[in-house]
Amino acid sequence: xxxxxxxxxxxxxxxxxxxxxxxxxxxxxxxxxxxxxxxxxxxxxxxxxxxxxxxxxxxxxxxxxxxxxxxxxxxxxxxxxxxxxxxxxxxxxxxxxxxxxxxxxxxxxxxxxxxxxxxxxxxxxxxxxxxxxxxxxxxxxxxxxxxxxxxxxxxxxxxxxxxxxxxxxxxxxxxxxxxxxxxxxxxxxxxxxxxxxxxxxxxxxxxxxxxxxxxxxxxxxxxxxxxxxxxxxxxxxxxxxxxxxxxxxxxxxxxxxxxxxxxxxxxxxxxxxxxxxxxxxxxxxxxxxxxxxxxxxxxxxxxxxxxxxxxxxxxxxxxxxxxxxxxxxxxx
Amino acid sequence: xxxxxxxxxxxxxxxxxxxxxxxxxxxxxxxxxxxxxxxxxxxxxxxxxxxxxxxxxxxxxxxxxxxxxxxxxxxxxxxxxxxxxxxxxxxxxxxxxxxxxxxxxxxxxxxxxxxxxxxxxxxxxxxxxxxxxxxxxxxxxxxxxxxxxxxxxxxxxxxxxxxxxxxxxxxxxxxxxxxxxxxxxxxxxxxxxxxxxxxxxxxxxxxxxxxxxxxxxxxxxxxxxxxxxxxxxxxxxxxxxxxxxxxxxxxxxxxxxxxxxxxxxxxxxxxxxxxxxxxxxxxxxxxxxxxxxxxxxxxxxxxxxxxxxxxxxxxxxxxxxxxxxxxxx
Numbered sequence: 315x316x317x318x319x320x321x322x323x324x325x326x327x328x329x330x331x332x333x334x335x336x337x338x339x340x341x342x343x344x345x346x347x348x349x350x351x352x353x354x355x356x357x358x359x360x361x362x363x364x365x366x367x368x369x370x371x372x373x374x375x376x377x378x379x380x381x382x383x384x385x386x387x388x389x390x391x392x393x394x395x396x397x398x399x400x401x402x403x404x405x406x407x408x409x410x411x412x413x414x415x416x417x418x419x420x421x422x423x424x425x426x427x428x429x430x431x432x433x434x435x436x437x438x439x440x441x442x443x444x445x446x447x448x449x450x451x452x453x454x455x456x457x458x459x460x461x462x463x464x465x466x467x468x469x470x471x472x473x474x475x476x477x478x479x480x481x482x483x484x485x486x487x488x489x490x491x492x493x494x495x496x497x498x499x500x501x502x503x504x505x506x507x508x509x510x511x512x513x514x515x516x517x518x519x520x521x522x523x524x525x526x527x528x529x530x531x532x533x534x535x536x537x538x539x540x541x542x543x544x545x546x547x548x549x550x551x552x553x554x555x556x557x558x559x560x561x562x563x564x565x566x567x568x569x570x571x572x573x574x575x576x577x578x579x580x581x582x583x584x585x586x587x588x589x590x591x592x593x594x595x596x597x598x599x600x601x602x603x604x605x606x607x608x609x610x611x612x613x614x615x616x617x618x619x620x621x622x623x624x625x626x627x628x629x630x631x632x633x634x635x636x637x638x639x640x641x642x643x644x645x646x
Numbered sequence: 647x648x649x650x651x652x653x654x655x656x657x658x659x660x661x662x663x664x665x666x667x668x669x670x671x672x673x674x675x676x677x678x679x680x681x682x683x684x685x686x687x688x689x690x691x692x693x694x695x696x697x698x699x700x701x702x703x704x705x706x707x708x709x710x711x712x713x714x715x716x717x718x719x720x721x722x723x724x725x726x727x728x729x730x731x732x733x734x735x736x737x738x739x740x741x742x743x744x745x746x747x748x749x750x751x752x753x754x755x756x757x758x759x760x761x762x763x764x765x766x767x768x769x770x771x772x773x774x775x776x777x778x779x780x781x782x783x784x785x786x787x788x789x790x791x792x793x794x795x796x797x798x799x800x801x802x803x804x805x806x807x808x809x810x811x812x813x814x815x816x817x818x819x820x821x822x823x824x825x826x827x828x829x830x831x832x833x834x835x836x837x838x839x840x841x842x843x844x845x846x847x848x849x850x851x852x853x854x855x856x857x858x859x860x861x862x863x864x865x866x867x868x869x870x871x872x873x874x875x876x877x878x879x880x881x882x883x884x885x886x887x888x889x890x891x892x893x894x895x896x897x898x899x900x901x902x903x904x905x906x907x908x909x910x911x912x913x914x915x916x917x918x919x920x921x922x923x924x925x926x927x928x929x930x931x932x933x934x935x936x937x938x939x940x941x942x943x944x945x946x947x948x949x950x951x952x953x954x955x956x957x958x959x960x961x962x963x964x965x966x967x968x969x970x971x972x973x974x975x
Contacts, residue, residue, distance in 0.1 A: 382775045382809025389779020394787060416769045417776060425757035426748025427970040461971045485973040
């Protein structure tokens, strides 16, 4: 961590850790549980040192029982605690899905509003470390499909530090996706951690020629692509969705109304994805503002292969984004 | 050691009459529910507890108002034994706003947070981890309440049963697991579901103390439950109580009961917990036949009142359809 006036340079991992530390310090009801979060220091070293600082009651190592410990987190949340439950990666996220969908997302409704489930579930996810098909999933759309959940995607370092704190104030269950390929990435963020909202998308770069809408690992890729496009005179607006449910359509519809062209970028498989939904809403609500059809760059519909060149070809890369934008602009 | 907080009182006439009242109320309430189902007043699934009343009544009498209770989709008996008003349960089955879950849940999802009654859970075994989490919260908050979780023997074949047993023992949290073994997982007999059919033996794998009891005998269930609850409360550790019982009615209203012999059902009905307990009360001279008849009249009136309450209930306006998905700001 280096200071630079009121800014600090920080890795994504350290930003996540600061978020968890803040949460544990601010509220005694908060505890972290997950596989290897304590003695091992977190599978990705995110919670390293927290066991020593906060003790085993608040940093709980749990057995490999994803359904069991996520369910236990739900029970604890129903009776006065504020659990942060780490599911090591989204790849194991199907095992607790019954708990998350049938219980966390549903109990408030089934009980006629009597119960609240203030649980925060964190999952590492993303593609790009040559981990092959079973460990390279982008299943954000599965969770974003479910009413009753708040689904967040941590695309920036500021959100890595700030989203958890706001999520813990939510009376409703929050699923937060963090991207393991970004853990070592350093960025500059404000030193003082201001609260971030978890209801709105964010325009990270303003532009007039087209809107690039993305989330997760797409955020920095799209910002880099936009910077390069600026050198050839294309002025792209970049929006980080941040909240995948409930979607903040106001922000991206306003952008479309301004730029009249849209590219949606995500790692998830193309069919029935976040970009499908974004595209549909744009068609439904601002169709007459469009100068061209909405374009999408998504994950290729294949189990992610192991070799680097095939893996890279499976998800949108910076150059794919640049090329897609140039094509869209030239097609005027 | 946690201080012992118990409402367990020795059996006497007053308590005996209360428990008989509860069992009869459950029986007659469900008979009425079945009747209302055939009139299409109640829809969806309806799973009757008839025959198993001694389990809910015998276990719940051992709990305090501070203890948490979770049950399955066959939970009318537990809800009534926990003291939820028959009016709001019937209204819930009708789907009316006046129901205990505002009509959003129906028969399978009865909730009453004020009575610490947490459903009404209809995904088999998925409430077991929740029960463990509630007990974990009690431990973290240094409370003396325990969590009582009812489930069927079918649930004991689910992975979540095993995960929950392991977590509860590992974390040393105060959960009373009550397995209601009615011998059939829907239509599958226990010998086709479990390699080991003495389900109490499953406790040993997790270092959880366990016992089995005749679930048709209220006095036996009470005794076993009193002892189990006391152990959980004092030790702060989980306990597995298997109540061997039988449902006299079909799995649900859609079940043609092709999987079991009518004679088997008739044999089990000879062990009906209600007449058994009535005999006990008569022998103790705590009740007379006339008083039992008067009891029945009182219960019938109570159930008629519940039906009238449900009939008079209101339908939630359509503009409120999406309520209770997220908390209101």
